[in-house]
Amino acid sequence: MTKAAVMGSGSWGTAFAKVLADAGTDVMMWARRPELAQCIEQTNENKDYLPGSILPERLHATHDPEVALANADIVVLAVPSQTLRGNLESWKSMIPPDATLLSLAKGVESETLLRMSQVIAQVTKADPSRIAVLSGPNLAREVAEGQPAATVIACPDSARAIAVQKACHTGYFRPYTNTDVIGCEIGGACKNVIALACGMASGVGLGDNTIASIITRGLAEVTRLGVATGANPSTLAGLAGVGDLVATCTSPLSRNRSFGHALGRGGSLADAQRAAHGQVAEGVKSCTSVRALANSYGVDMPLTNAVHRVCHEDQAVLDAVQQLLGRSTKSE
Numbered sequence: 001m002t003k004a005a006v007m008g009s010g011s012w013g014t015a016f017a018k019v020l021a022d023a024g025t026d027v028m029m030w031a032r033r034p035e036l037a038q039c040i041e042q043t044n045e046n047k048d049y050l051p052g053s054i055l056p057e058r059l060h061a062t063h064d065p066e067v068a069l070a071n072a073d074i075v076v077l078a079v080p081s082q083t084l085r086g087n088l089e090s091w092k093s094m095i096p097p098d099a100t101l102l103s104l105a106k107g108v109e110s111e112t113l114l115r116m117s118q119v120i121a122q123v124t125k126a127d128p129s130r131i132a133v134l135s136g137p138n139l140a141r142e143v144a145e146g147q148p149a150a151t152v153i154a155c156p157d158s159a160r161a162i163a164v165q166k167a168c169h170t171g172y173f174r175p176y177t178n179t180d181v182i183g184c185e186i187g188g189a190c191k192n193v194i195a196l197a198c199g200m201a202s203g204v205g206l207g208d209n210t211i212a213s214i215i216t217r218g219l220a221e222v223t224r225l226g227v228a229t230g231a232n233p234s235t236l237a238g239l240a241g242v243g244d245l246v247a248t249c250t251s252p253l254s255r256n257r258s259f260g261h262a263l264g265r266g267g268s269l270a271d272a273q274r275a276a277h278g279q280v281a282e283g284v285k286s287c288t289s290v291r292a293l294a295n296s297y298g299v300d301m302p303l304t305n306a307v308h309r310v311c312h313e314d315q316a317v318l319d320a321v322q323q324l325l326g327r328s329t330k331s332e
């Protein structure tokens with residue numbers, strides 16, 4: 001029997017732990033707060049992050065990372081991208097030496113501009129063949145409800161990707177394998193920034209033509225960055241690229257889109273943060289690191305730059321829209 005440790009009990013950590021358990025994998029979830037671990041263990045529900053979703057009996061929770069990680073075949077990293085390094089520093093000595101390390105986080109580290117798989121390799125010294133990422137159109141609430149969804153598991157070692165695929169394949173969750181870790185990670189981190197832009201546009205009252213234009217031109221700039229950093233462009237035309245962009249940019253369930261919407265309605269960054277109820281909208285921080293990464297490769301990302309100006313340079317959304325439309329014309 002495959003054993004998975006899911007390190008992080010937020011919305012996606014919990015929903016993905018449920019997928020693993022539904023697929024027949026033994027799951028131990030780690031929660032940062034002892035009271036949340038106890039509540040999940042006693043009630044089979046994560047009342048803070050996924051209220052109303054009943055978790056399978058074979059899913060257990062603990063506050064002790066040593067207990068969670070013991071004998072794990074798959075270690076699922078389900079914490080925000082900006083805390084992953086610190087978390088791994090405290091967990092690395094407890095991680096079984098041959099476990100596959102699977103990242104769920106969608107971001108680029110602020111200080112180093114590293115993707116999550118690079119952070120994992122740097123901190124744990126694990127060979128990259130042991131490091132996998134999972135990314136796709138996977139809004140936690142829908143997945144927890146058992147609504148059909150597909151995803152991508154990318155790992156340089158195809159045998160490990162297939163083992164993870166088996167561990168999380170259910171009647172409603174369909175994972176595809178891939179070896180393009182870079183493409184999946186760039187797609188996942190950048191779509192959050194583009195979803196902020198879509199939320200901002202809808203917040204100021206703009207309609208579907210605008211949203212479709214942002215998604216399409218967003219995909220163009222994400223693909224430029226992906227190709228520059230070594231991704232296969234076809235990955236970005238797949239579930240981890242266009243698939244996740246469409247889900248995140250159009251769904252009211254997306255925290256990034258909702259956050260952008262609140263800014264577009266005239267709220268401050270602090271207001272939008274309060275409305276997120278402590279949940280992470282990764283694009284707010286990743287717009288800075290994605291912009292810096294793009295600059296370091298000489299890649300033009302006008303939408304990402306606009307999101308950065310609104311989030312961190314106090315530009316009004318309508319001024320950002322005007323600035324984008326005022327750029328010189330070019331071919332598609």
Ligand SMILES: NC(=O)c1ccc[n+]([C@@H]2O[C@H](COP(=O)([O-])OP(=O)(O)OC[C@H]3O[C@@H](n4cnc5c(N)ncnc54)[C@H](O)[C@@H]3O)[C@@H](O)[C@H]2O)c1
Pocket residue numbers: 008009010011012013014032049078079080081083087104105106107138139140141278279280282
């Ligand atoms: N929610 C989704 O629908 C979804 C889907 C796919 C991917 N993701 C990605 O998965 C990652 C995790 O997202 P989530 O939705 O579970 O986030 P969340 O905000 O719902 O939960 C984050 C979890 O991390 C914990 N946490 C926060 N700060 C921490 C710290 N310093 N140390 C340890 N734990 C800390 C919180 O207690 C919480 O359990 C993000 O990168 C997100 O982009 C989310």
Ligand SMILES: O=P(O)(O)OC[C@H](O)CO
Pocket residue numbers: 106136137138139140192195244247248253254255256257280281282
């Ligand atoms: O709620 P968001 O904006 O963090 O997006 C959730 C997922 O990444 C969608 O695939």
